[in-house]
Amino acid sequence: MPGVTLVTVTYNAADVWAPFMASLIAQQGVDWHLVVIDNRSQDGTVELLKAIDNPRITVVLNDANVGVAAANNQGIKIGLDNGSPAICLINNDVEFAPGMLSRLEAQRRERAVDAVSPLIPFFSEPDRIWYGGGSFVRARGIMIVHEHEGEALQVVGDAPFLTEYAPTCCVLFDRSVFERIGIMDERYFVYWDDTDFLWRMKQANMKLLVDPAIIVLHKVSSSTGGRLSDFTIRYIFRNQIFFTRKFHGTGWALYSAVMAMVSGVVRIARNGDTLRHLALRARALREGFSMTR
Numbered sequence: 392m393p394g395v396t397l398v399t400v401t402y403n404a405a406d407v408w409a410p411f412m413a414s415l416i417a418q419q420g421v422d423w424h425l426v427v428i429d430n431r432s433q434d435g436t437v438e439l440l441k442a443i444d445n446p447r448i449t450v451v452l453n454d455a456n457v458g459v460a461a462a463n464n465q466g467i468k469i470g471l472d473n474g475s476p477a478i479c480l481i482n483n484d485v486e487f488a489p490g491m492l493s494r495l496e497a498q499r500r501e502r503a504v505d506a507v508s509p510l511i512p513f514f515s516e517p518d519r520i521w522y523g524g525g526s527f528v529r530a531r532g533i534m535i536v537h538e539h540e541g542e543a544l545q546v547v548g549d550a551p552f553l554t555e556y557a558p559t560c561c562v563l564f565d566r567s568v569f570e571r572i573g574i575m576d577e578r579y580f581v582y583w584d585d586t587d588f589l590w591r592m593k594q595a596n597m598k599l600l601v602d603p604a605i606i607v608l609h610k611v612s613s614s615t616g617g618r619l620s621d622f623t624i625r626y627i628f629r630n631q632i633f634f635t636r637k638f639h640g641t642g643w644a645l646y647s648a649v650m651a652m653v654s655g656v657v658r659i660a661r662n663g664d665t666l667r668h669l670a671l672r673a674r675a676l677r678e679g680f681s682m683t684r
Contacts, residue, residue, distance in 0.1 A: 394422025398466030511665035525556030532647025632679025
């Protein structure tokens, strides 16, 4: 039977590629196949990919940046066509220990769950959680929350637990998930595409497990310029509104937009954001209302 297919999307990833590959090549106890989809990198990534000579790695070089959602779909389709029993969506700005993939796969099979996520600390602060479970909340508009973010790793305990949401910087999915609910919605381009997908899993009563014994270190926002980049602001807030309209209706989208602007004003006072950032946020929210559902 074919092994696990990993799908990673590269975009100007030359700085993180070597440690990612070192982590992957060191994996033990599981048969794997990596599918790399490059979105027309301009920083030397393509040259690194062209130099790969490994039958376990397939490289697809796109002639344009088609977005993360569309590129993931390219890799997912390759994995499904190859008969892989499980497909792992994984960022290349992560590093992990040799037993990571085999433990994910063992948990998927032994616990009969639909998807498994590791515990994900910050790469720069490996004793602090970036992702330790996730949920969908309505209090400040329809949003996703990383539970225990910023807390010590020990707060989640040792036992695997079920949760609602996981970012697809590293999630192993049973192939049946894609067969039942489809693939990524490419209209998002980047950000919230995983929220959309995990929401569809939740609506289908699928089980998502987090195993705290599996650690993946994440170099957060390494390819998108950070939280305050124009790119990040546009796609985060545009897509929040699109997601909310798509699944919860215009009323909730309007509420979410108001709360996003209130939050933006608070960030000016508390976090040093500027009026320009607030204006970018407002523009992105308007764009979200104009997208076709």
